[in-house]
Each structure stands twice: as structure tokens, then as C-alpha cells.
Amino acid sequence: MTLLIEAEHLYRYYGKQCAVKDVSFTLKRGEVLGFLGPNGAGKTTTMQMLCGLLTPSSGSIKINGVDLSANAKTAKQSLGYLPDTPPLYKDLTVQEYLHYCGQLHGLSKTALLPAISQAQERCGLLEVKRRLIGQLSKGFQQRLGIAQAILHNPDVIILDEPTVGLDPLQIREIRALIRELGQSHGVILSTHILSEVQDSCTHVQIIHQGQLILHESIAGLAQFMDTGILQVATRLAPDTDSLAAIPGVLRIEALTATHLHIHYRLSANPSQALTAAIIAAGWELQELTPLKKSMEDIFISLTEDKRP
Template sequence: MTKLLEANNLGKRFGQQTAVSDINIHLSRGEVLGFLGPNGAGKSTTMKMLSGNLAPTNGQILINGVDLLEQPKQAKAHIGYLPETPPLYRELTVREFLVFCGRLNLLAGKPLRIAVDRVIERCGLGDVQHRLIGQLSKGFQQRVGIAQAIVHHPAVVILDEPTSGLDPIQIRDIRHLIREVANEHSVILSTHILPEVQMLCDRVQIIAHGQLLFSDSIDALSKQMHASSLQVQLANAPSVSELSAIAGVVSVQTIADSTFRLHYQPDNDPTERLVSLAVANGWQLRQLVAEQHSLEDVFMKIVQREENSKDA
């Protein structure tokens, strides 16, 4: 697949403080990449570097094959950027502002009119196009922010916390708009909202303390969410050692006198063996529940794994 964005060994230091350390990012045509991390993880710093608004301390950034540091004007022509605080001129109408943004991206005449009409329609701004931006709701202002990012039809669109501060209805509408944008552009979505990544993205990269901890597909992340423990209740319970001896069981946790949690490797589910042994040995199986891990659980496990490795 054609790589529209490549960042290699990207790092940023502010004095003695390291904000981002040797991160590698790539984005292929048609992909939506979720850049996920808690507040203060280094997400916005990374987005500012990728968009050319902040010079990295080290590393290389290629946008559609053009080096962002060596040829910034040419590279930025392929980028659309929505920072966490949209860069809106509140005293302009929506159409005036989008015309201004189009001109900044060297559009003029008929191509400019066509581009502005297109993004007004795509972003659902037709009914408010002649209203002052300062009079719009936060949700519509965010739509205007996305419209300015795509008015010049860039190859790569970078969205930094695009649903921050919105109410639930506005969040739903903006997420729908992002899915629409992803049909024609490659998108990097920076967020700390876990379900947002799950709903919108093809791949995910997780950052914490300025370091990249996870980089894989949403499917791979989902596999980590699959059950890897069973909660079992047995009327005539065997000993913990007998449960531990079942093939596939890694460890056994006693919850109550007759209730246990059996941990196992995701690729070696002992459910069938457990049921067979319960029947054969008269354990009287009363409850068997596969425990599901939430995306939050997986995220915290990945972050804590890194913190534990630092402490070791």
C-alpha cells in the first residue's frame, strides 16, 4: 500500500524534558489511524510535529513522499489539520472563512468556489454558511474546523481531539462526519476516548509518557479483549490444585468457597475440558461465565506493563 505519511524516530525535547521519544508512524492510503493515549501522553505534541507546526528535535517526516523539514511548503500542501482548538475567525461567516482558507491553500476562481461548495455540503453547513462563526454552537464550529482542514482536498487529514468539549449528540454527528471524510482521505485521529478509536479506526497506536507502547490493527487490539478467564461455580468443588491441573489453565483464583476464576492463555481455552471433568467427577457445575475484557482494561494493561518494566 502507498504510504502517504511516514514519521521515523520522531522525538521532541523541551529543555531537559522529553515530550516524545523516537516514535515511528506510518499511514497508508484510505486508512484511519487512531493515535490513542491519556492526557499529557504526547499526542498533541506529535500531531503538531506531523502537521509542520512544531519542529522535531530529531527524526524525519515524509508527507506523500515529500520531506516536511526540507520542503515544508510542498509537504504541507498535502496536509489538512484540525488542532484541538479550531483556528476559527469568529467575526467571519462560514463561507467567508472557508474561502479565506481555500485561498491560503492557493485555490482561486472556479476551483475555489467548487471546493468551498463541496465542503459546505459534505460538512452539513449549508443552513449556516452565511452566519457568523462566533454565533454558531460548538458542534457547528467543529464542523467548520473539519471543513477548513479538507477544503483543499489533502491526502492526509490530522484531527486532534475532534470531539473534545462536545455534547453526546454533537459527538455522534462529528463521528459520522469523520467516517465520511475517511472515504476520501487518509486520517490520523488523536484522542483519549477509547470507544472513538474502536468505532472509527482501522489501526491504533497507543502512546504514554511520550513513548509508543502498541501499534497494530483494531482486530489485534480486539483479540486482547477476548476472554482469557472463566468464572466457575461448582457445588461439589475440587481442590485448587485439581483445577490448576486442567490443561490450558495458567492460574486459579478463589473468589468464594465454591466460586473460582480460572486464567488461561487466549489461544488455549479450557472450557470443554472443564465441563467434561465436571461431569465425570461429579463437581456439579452451576455457573460458567467467560469474562470479557473492556477496551479500557486492555489499554490500562498495556500502559501498566510499560510502567512496570520501567520500575524493574
């Protein structure tokens, strides 16, 4: 697959504050990269550097093989960007706005109208193309924001929180569009909705305190998902050391003396051994319930592990 973004050893300082520290990653055609991070993690700063809106304090960015700092104009021709608030002129019609954006992108007169038609069709805007943008629903305005980002058919599409404020049906439609775009482009999707990453992306990376703490394919997340949690309750306080020694048990989190969360490896499920041990010791098992582990749990555990 074609390498579309090469970000190497990116740093960004605000005075003495290091907002982004030694971030490196790549994006290939056909990949949809979910970019996650808590507030203040450096996610927005990184995305602004990728778009050429901020200059890295050090490090390099290549867009489609072109150095962004040395040849910004050429590099940016391969970029399409949707900020968290779409840059819309609400007194224009959809058609007028896309015509204006196409001229900004330098599309020729012969290429402009076909590009507008294609963008409107891909984003489901044909039925509203003559309506004023200010009269459109939030969902259609978000679609229009994506349309302006893909109008010039860029190789790289960067979408910042594209589904914020949308209803469930609109969210499903936008996610389907993102998956479609990812088949022929490289897409970076910034979002706080972790289920969106699982639904739309091929890869995920998490940034925390300015550093990447995870960069993995969605398929590769299986290694992080190979752990589960058992909620265990007994009438008498058990000996946690003896339970922790059972094969498959990773660690025990005592909520109270008789209520435990037992973290275990799914591939070596110790449920039967735990049940037998508790009954044999006379602690009187009252509950043993598996708790589903989601990407939210991975996100929280990774970011908590990195706290100073």
C-alpha cells in the same frame, strides 16, 4: 496504497526530559489511524511534530514523500489539521470564514468557491452557511473545524479529539464523516474514546511514556481479543494451582480466597473443565460468569504492563 506519512525514529526532548522516544510509523491513503495514549504519554507532542508545529530533536518525517524539515511549506500543503479547539472566528459567518481559510491555503479564485461548497456539503454546513459562527451549536462548530481542515483537499487529515463535547447524535455524524474521509485520504484521529477507534478506524496505535507499545490493524486486534475472563466464586477456597493447570487457563487473579478472575484463551475455553474440577474437588461452585473484554481492557493491560 499510496504512502502519505513516513515517521522514522522520532525523538523529542524538553531539556533532559524525553517526551517522545524512537517513534516510527506510516500512514497510507485509505487508512484511518486511531492514536491513543494516556495524558502525558507524548501523543500531542507527536502530532505537533507531524504538523510541523514542533521540530523533532532527531528523526525524520515525510508528508506525501516531501521531507517536512527540509521543505516545510510544500509538505504542509498536503496537511489538514483540526486542533482540539477549532480555530474559529465567531464574528464571521460560516461562508466568510471558509473563504478566509481558502485564501490562507492559497486556493485560486476559480477553485475557491467550488472548494467551499464541497467542504460545506461534506460536513453538513449548507443550511448554516450564512449564520454567524458564534451562534452555532458545538456540533456545527466542530463540523466547521473539520471543513477548514479539508477545504484544500489535503492528502493527510489530522484530527485532535474531534468529538469532545458533542451529544450522541453529533458524535455518530462526525464518526460517519471520518469514515467517509478515510476512503480517499489518510486520517489520523487522536481520541480518548476507545469505542471511537473501533467504530471509525482501520488501524490503532497506542503511545505510552513516549514510546509506541502497539501499532496494529483493527482486524489484527483479534489476537489481543482472543483472551477472556471468567468470574468464579466458590463456597470453599479452591486450589488455584490445580485450576491454573487446566488447558486454556492463562492466569488466575485472586480477588478473595473464594472469588477469582480466571484469564483464559477464547479458542480453548476451559469453562466446562473448570466447572468439573471445582465440583469434583468439593469447593462448591457458586458462580462462573464470563466477563466481556473490550478495547478498554487491552488499553489498560498494555499501559499497566509498561509501568516502571
